[in-house]
Amino acid sequence: MNHAPTFCRVWAPATVANLNVGFDALGCALKAPGEFMEFRRVSQPGVHLVNGPNTALPLEVEANVAGKAAASLLHALGNPFGVEVTVTKSILPGSGIGSSAASAVAAVVGIDALAQAGMRRDELLPFALDGEAVASGARHTDNVAPALMGGMTLIDPQGKVCPLPVPTSWHLVVLHPQVVIKTAESRAVLPSQVPLSDAVNQAAWLGRFVHDVHSGNELEAMYVLEDLLVGPHRGALMPHWDACQTAAKEAGVRAGGISGSGPSSFWVCRSAEEASQVGRALQRVMSAQGMDHHLHVTAISSQGAHVVSQSH
């Protein structure tokens, strides 16, 4: 263990879940935004949380996503050392782009690195989910898996993670209006029953999407981002949703929808230029409505959370 690092810095990506066509099943990692988490070995056993700049999270380990994930993995490793974890949130909580998932996966990647445990990503997943459960009350994998593994992932109903080929030609715009949509509210607007025909068609759309990305039909895959089950019910919660869709379409967007349970939205474009235009169009809508917002013009990240620097 002489060469084990005493410090490391981990990057973790934001993620878009659902992607219209795969409610609770599909997600992708973004190149931006992302955030950093720092890990330092300390003499005192256990996990010790510190808030970084502009961060005000609870510092009790069991009440903190990163703390819980870190403690869960440390426990599995036999608590070989104590660690100080500095959490700096750049992916804003409540934004609908996997803020808690980023914290959860950064934590397990950092602990794995400090411990030189060499665990595979699929081995780290359950410990990250222990952290995610602190935020969402459930072991939802659709943000956690792409944040940990990178790229685009499909989660089957038993939790198995399937890494899909990444549509590298896609350019994404993510718009985050500064409003709060509670996950409970976002779930409450969903019907408990849906027409059989919608269920059958939604399955076929997801099947076709998976076929398209495997076949390298990246443009066609944009056009099959259909959502018959969820989006039609949630649109009413999204600020100025109709205006956003109209503006994005006029600017040349190929597909768009609600990221996770909102309020962020994602917009799929064929080129960086198209994405810039769509981004500007969406900003004009937000500005005209006096709505504070963040905008990210980005792409799918093939890399998930990973160590960016370490020292001994």
Add this chain to the structure above:
Amino acid sequence: MNHAPTFCRVWAPATVANLNVGFDALGCALKAPGEFMEFRRVSQPGVHLVNGPNTALPLEVEANVAGKAAASLLHALGNPFGVEVTVTKSILPGSGIGSSAASAVAAVVGIDALAQAGMRRDELLPFALDGEAVASGARHTDNVAPALMGGMTLIDPQGKVCPLPVPTSWHLVVLHPQVVIKTAESRAVLPSQVPLSDAVNQAAWLGRFVHDVHSGNELEAMYVLEDLLVGPHRGALMPHWDACQTAAKEAGVRAGGISGSGPSSFWVCRSAEEASQVGRALQRVMSAQGMDHHLHVTAISSQGAHVVSQSH
């Protein structure tokens, strides 16, 4: 046109639709059973139908699946000649393994060959669907596409056909109990609404199935043949269904379900030996119940309908 054939013989495969995981969307062609259709140029314009051995179909062109499909394609080609079509049904109507689809696709393949039109399979599809509509009242593609193109096909809700990689290691048993389940009855047992959670999970299962066949995970693809939407409601219509499932499982089957709208069932095995065992087990159930039946121990056919012989 001196070298155009004056006679040809076409083979067309039976098909299994739905395959549990893709209701109205998924289907595959079988190596057996299949059937032959013969085409002979005649001096009298139009389509002239003849029943082959053990076949008693209506001989009016518009009331006959093969006649309608042949006439539709001949019309599109400008009615260049008259043709006598001899239809011999080996895939029994009402069996639930694509009897009408086989007739429809054989007809267009035969006319295309006699006319030396050289049409692609996707170009022939709409004419085959004209024939299929005679039988089912609708342009259902889930049997027609694999019968025409071979292999395994996914149909999206807009009718686009996606050829999936064929799981060549699969061995299939098809059991056809000699009972009649009317398609209308089979549709009537389905609920108009289903739980959102079932809809979401069914989509994820189909997505995972498509991922697995594209990834060459042929064994895993067997295990994800889940059906949350349809099978649970239709099982009651299937003769001795629980006994069949129990016997097949004891004989080592990996997955099974209702073929199309029944009464045939399909059973997926890892080897020819396993398929033989499962077939014998199912036969014992049928025999113990005094139920006449046909059994086919087969595999997925990479080839769809095609010309097997021709003369000038």
